[in-house]
Amino acid sequence: MEDFIKNFAAQWEDTEMDVFVPTCTFRELEEWSSLIGLAILNMMVKKYGVKVSPAEFKLCVTIKDVYDVMTSKR
Amino acid sequence: MENTILVTGASSGIGRAIAILCAQKGWHIVLTGRNVLRLEETRSLMEGDEHLIIPADLTDKVQQQALVNEMPILNGVVHCAGVGSRMLGRMLEDDDVRKVMSVNFVAPVLLQAALLREKKLAREASIVFIASTAATMPSVGNSIYSASKAALVAYAKCLSIELAPRRQRVNCISPAMVWTDLALVGADVEQLREAEQAYPLKRYGQPQDIAPMAVYLLSDDASWITGSNFELTGGTQTL
Numbered sequence: 001m002e003d004f005i006k007n008f009a010a011q012w013e014d015t016e017m018d019v020f021v022p023t024c025t026f027r028e029l030e031e032w033s034s035l036i037g038l039a040i041l042n043m044m045v046k047k048y049g050v051k052v053s054p055a056e057f058k059l060c061v062t063i064k065d066v067y068d069v070m071t072s073k074r
Numbered sequence: 075m076e077n078t079i080l081v082t083g084a085s086s087g088i089g090r091a092i093a094i095l096c097a098q099k100g101w102h103i104v105l106t107g108r109n110v111l112r113l114e115e116t117r118s119l120m121e122g123d124e125h126l127i128i129p130a131d132l133t134d135k136v137q138q139q140a141l142v143n144e145m146p147i148l149n150g151v152v153h154c155a156g157v158g159s160r161m162l163g164r165m166l167e168d169d170d171v172r173k174v175m176s177v178n179f180v181a182p183v184l185l186q187a188a189l190l191r192e193k194k195l196a197r198e199a200s201i202v203f204i205a206s207t208a209a210t211m212p213s214v215g216n217s218i219y220s221a222s223k224a225a226l227v228a229y230a231k232c233l234s235i236e237l238a239p240r241r242q243r244v245n246c247i248s249p250a251m252v253w254t255d256l257a258l259v260g261a262d263v264e265q266l267r268e269a270e271q272a273y274p275l276k277r278y279g280q281p282q283d284i285a286p287m288a289v290y291l292l293s294d295d296a297s298w299i300t301g302s303n304f305e306l307t308g309g310t311q312t313l
Contacts, residue, residue, distance in 0.1 A: 013193065013240060033239055 004067050007047050011039040022064035044070050077101040079150040079292060082132060082185070085112035087254030088204055089154030090119070091281030092288045097121045099289060104148070106130050106141060107155065132181040142188040150200045150292040151189065153182040160215040160260030171218055178222035183229055190237075198241040200292045203230050204284070205246040207305050213313040215260065223248070227303050234301035243300035245291050250307040252279040274309030283308075 009020040015031045044050050050070045060066045079096050083089035085107035093103050097120035104126045105113050113127045130141040132155055157177045161170055189195055208216055209224035227246050234244035251257055270278040287304055290296055
């Protein structure tokens with residue numbers, strides 16, 4: 001999970017790192033955009049070899065939700 | 075304005091001219107290319123003494139990553155490195171295609187990706203790709219070179235949309251024939267001298283004709299310009 005959060009955070013440019021905790025509701029962050037969403041989907045393919053669909057991702061509210069969806073598909 | 079600009083292919087031609095003009099603006103330049111001696115030569119022609127040389131073969135993954143690792147935060151990047159090719163379409167083999175695409179398209183795309191991943195670009199940075207009017211103007215024996223530059227223009231347009239939220243700008247400059255080593259690949263100089271008379275302005279370009287456009291695109295004066303491809307042609311509609 002720690003490694004996942006580090007990679008998740010790396011997709012953001014301006015947001016402080018300490019914001020990225022499992023309960024973070026990332027879509028509420030000021031920097032959030034669909035481009036960052038795509039970067040996170042790409043990151044999961046590159047770093048973990050897991051393809052999470054946009055529909056599955058859309059249902060995720062927190063970072064832990066994303067992590068859980070990803071690990072369930074590994 | 076304190077700008078730090080990376081110029082690839084800075085050892086000669088258009089890259090060298092851009093590095094020299096950027097230095098006249100008081101900007102700090104990171105020069106890269108394969109030939110250290112020629113990079114040193116470029117630096118000796120530049121104003122200021124804080125310019126950095128980091129030699130690298132950008133088609134080599136390890137060297138490219140090392141370059142990115144050493145890179146300071148950049149306000150601009152000019153991708154000038156390129157190779158020419160004159161070969162009939164029917165003669166092309168695997169190596170011919172890969173070599174040109176590797177230098178002209180794959181290397182700048184992967185370098186740019188690495189710079190972005192490693193967060194080496196400042197907010198509102200400007201990225202300039204030196205493409206070519208060959209992307210849209212066909213000429214015999216130029217198929218792979220043309221294709222590589224057309225690919226670069228298409229890529230740059232997509233990247234401009236992706237980077238716009240950070241006010242980072244991406245543009246291309248597409249020169250027609252310019253007197254550089256690259257223009258001489260597989261060409262006869264006398265024939266080129268005759269052919270340049272067909273240009274409405276009666277000459278091919280010089281690297282110094284291209285550099286001011288790059289400097290403009292790198293500057294804040296161009297802050298509303300992204301996703302554009304500027305054709306500098308001496309008036310010609312064909313290559």
